[in-house]
Amino acid sequence: MLEQYQKKNRFLQKVNPSLKLAGVLMIIAVMVPVFDPWTPLFLFGLTVLLIIGLGGVSIRFLGLLLLPFLVFAFSFLWIQVVFPDERGETILFSIGSMPVALENVYTGISLGMRALVFASWSLLFVLTTDPTRFMLSLIQQCKLPPRFGYGMMAAYRFLPMFREELQQIRTAHRIRGLGEKRGLKQFKRYFIPLMAGAIRKAERTAIAMESKGFDGRRSRPFYQRIHWNRYDACFIGLFLTLLVVVYIVRAQWLVS
Amino acid sequence: MSYIQAKELSVTYPMEEIPALPPLNLDIRKGEKILILGPSGSGKSTLALALQGLIPRTIEAEKTGNVSVDGTAPENWAIAEACRHIGILFQDPDTQFCMETVEDEIIFGMENIGLPVGEMEERLKEVLKITGLEQRRLERLSSLSGGLKQKAAIACLLALDSDTYVLDEPTANLDPQSTEDILQLWIDIADRQNKTLLFIEHKMESILEEIDRVIALRKEGGILAEGPPREIFRRSLPALEEQGVWVPEICREALVREAEGKITWDQLPLNLKEWEAECSRHGIVKTRIENKTPARPAMDTIPILEASGLSFFYDKKQVLRDVCFTLQAGEFAALVGANGAGKSTLAHIISGIHSPSNGTLLRKGKPSETWQPDDIMKQTGFVFQNPEHQFITDTVEEELTYGWRMAGMGPEEWKTELEEMLDLFQLQEKRKANPFSLSQGQKRRLSVATMLTSDQELLVLDEPTFGQDEANTNALMNILKRLHRQGKTILMITHDMELVDQYTENVLLLDQGTIAYEGRTASFFEQTAMLHWASVQAPVSRELRQWRFALERQEAPC
Amino acid sequence: MKQKRTMNLREIVVMAFISAVFGVLYLIWIFLGQMVTGVLGPVGGGLMAGFWIMAPIVCALIIQKPGAALFAELIAAGTEVMVGSVNAGSVLILGVTQGLGAEIIFAMFRYRSFKMPVLMLAGMAGTFASFVTQFAMYGYSQYASIVVWLMLGTMLLSGILLAGWASHYLTFALARTGVLHNFAIGKSEYQRNKQEPAS
């Protein structure tokens, strides 16, 4: 499902993965001092437009991924209402004996929306980035030691298999007459075979990698080089414009 | 001038008392094609690791004695250098890749040895062409079937252009046709580029005459017999059989007939073609025996399984379509077919792990949906392709007795049977070991054995004998036979047609996701055309039976 | 036997696989965690926090070399992102801080001691780092201080129980299977068994 979007030939997919990641981290940093609800709302809207317009992701799929996150975001609101740092003055209504203040609702929405902004930027990255390119870019641009890069790549390859194995181990237990139980003992029954299998596989994979001549040197030729290109320049421009627009809009209209 | 030389080479894994590879002497010339045979656990895979210097460079096992390849000790090579000398094809096709796609994996190796980009391009094209993977270069490795994975691994090795290739069970899990194709591929490569080949295999019928020398290892260490295939099988056949090492059916038969005085072979035949040529020089022709196998008896009892119009999809990919078959209670049937035909998938459906997307499956006359999952599992024993999934206790012994203990039996009831199992499957010295610490072959045996001790009435086994030596295969099949006689229904997936012929009554043939044949085993092997397009081959022993008949009618040797 | 202090490829790949398995488990846990947080709020969510520190502690315990905890958590975070976590950015930032938190404790003991109390301490350090990061990232300064203190409390408790005790329990159960023979933990375990044979 993800792969289909990650391999699309759209603008966001062509931007250097490390650059996109830097963008995500920047956004998180920028959002830290913001406590009004409108700025994150505005930024969130723009981000969704970006993902759909420049990444070719369908709005339904995006919604599907964000939906469970809404619950998480909502928790910020109600906790802010019930346990605020200081209660606001504009009381809207009371739930039982507890007054609900407009200021607290605003802060709650702001914090919830902030979580959603983080999530949307994460999705912007995840949905438009091919894992192999990501790994190569980390090695080539961020100087990640190849051992770690290719090691992670190897593990990534096995992910679908782990999920399948978890399923198979469950069935095996049922075939052998071990009912479903709860608790740490049961967790251990799944965890141990899964981990033991993973460790054995990892050892064999590492040995196979070395037997193919992989020594983790940094100076290796690359068949696929991730170069800086004009898409990266465009992305930087776009990103800065986005920040400026959000800043101006916020200063002009949102925070009075 | 010897190229690979080992003197008293021995390897002991950390924290083990007995060496995994007992002292061994080897002497191999450049360009030779060697077949290494040996019982399971005799240290063959360990030898491969030592030859490339992975032991002790990467694996901290203790190595004693000397080994040299092309005049230097492998452990002195740099990592990137080692793979130019020796390339290893590992036993497990899944764990020798680290990238996502076929192309990326081939390139990974070439980047490691520092090829310039232009040359990478050329070699990539070349190895894809040799292995016939041009159409698949961008496919994910995890979506390939067993045979294609094997080919991808070969392409990666060829791109490294090593001088010597060590191939550790290159055909395990492959269907008979792919087995032959892949072995032939290796022989062609070796001949064209003068490479040295070391096959490590339990079985290798089809290209035996291309092998220069067979080296058979002994379990206790050292070499049991060594020489060109014709000589070794003539000279040491009983010794090999006694160690549980595979010997070609055709050589066994040939020697038996010679001992009976029916024929004297100028040259021991290694395959049917040679047998035929030799016989025709003696003026013997094959007698066609009309096999009159009784048709499958019509039963009026309710079949244990009855499927009609089953289909199955993985996401959007259809794997099974319109599958119809019946399995009667008490039957011993084989499920055969090419790699990727959908056998394991069908087995999963039968044992209740997957549900069919369409169609009906009746269990004892009742639709599968109406059964509780737990009841299906209580009726159906299933041996997974990966043995590790099945282990749920801490020692081999507990694992074996688990079924009995669950059934509420006390130690006095299963004590003798336990000892018998441990002896039969050669797990006696591992009885206190943790199941995860066993070797591949030992794990496989244990996982099968555990299923034999619980009392489900239907047993489904997914390739229970792969990677096993002859002794263990026989032990296992004999137990299955006994269980069958006791009334269990058995469905076994296998690529080994000798087993199908020898043990099973009925055959289900899956071809591209649908049942192409359902009926008696004997008549199955007579449908030559069908066998051909389904990538299956009739076992040698069937042909041999007809020749035996001809020889028996011979009055005296010529 | 003299041990090299840097990690070799085998150890790195094994770490990556373990973390990847945790990455998959994290995804299930995240879902659970979000439900719990959604209903009980961050205080309840705090109880779940220790689970995120399991990967670095398990790996550090197995490999017992500098950097293992930090890298394990980074790899786990990286894998989580590659499988499609909805929360990639925060996951990565948290990965760095949590990993660092645990790593500092192991460094304080100069990578010599991996006993239960040390693991619990490392678990606490991990969840503490996680708390500080989330405090800044998700604006916890806006909540009543009692909530914030309670949250810190539950997170630390979870660090002790899940990250410390449960990691120890599971890792030693794993060591008994024999798959860890080629790693630091397997070796020390073996030597201990040899000194006090079959009790």
Ligand SMILES: Nc1ncnc2c1ncn2[C@@H]1O[C@H](COP(=O)(O)OP(=O)(O)OP(=O)(O)O)[C@@H](O)[C@H]1O
């Ligand atoms: N990593 C390891 N640690 C400890 N013991 C091992 C290890 N690998 C293999 N062994 C043991 O060493 C012995 C030889 O193993 P090896 O894999 O070389 O056998 P093999 O001849 O290849 O067997 P098979 O035909 O089943 O593949 C076995 O008894 C096995 O249990």
Ligand SMILES: Nc1ncnc2c1ncn2[C@@H]1O[C@H](COP(=O)(O)OP(=O)(O)OP(=O)(O)O)[C@@H](O)[C@H]1O
């Ligand atoms: N989990 C999966 N997701 C998608 N496709 C799958 C999955 N498992 C198997 N397939 C595909 O389904 C087809 C049938 O697979 P299956 O494993 O049933 O074949 P098989 O007959 O057991 O082959 P082999 O002899 O190689 O074991 C193959 O083309 C395979 O690629």
Ligand SMILES: [Mg+2]
């Ligand atoms: Mg082997």
Ligand SMILES: [Mg+2]
């Ligand atoms: Mg199969």
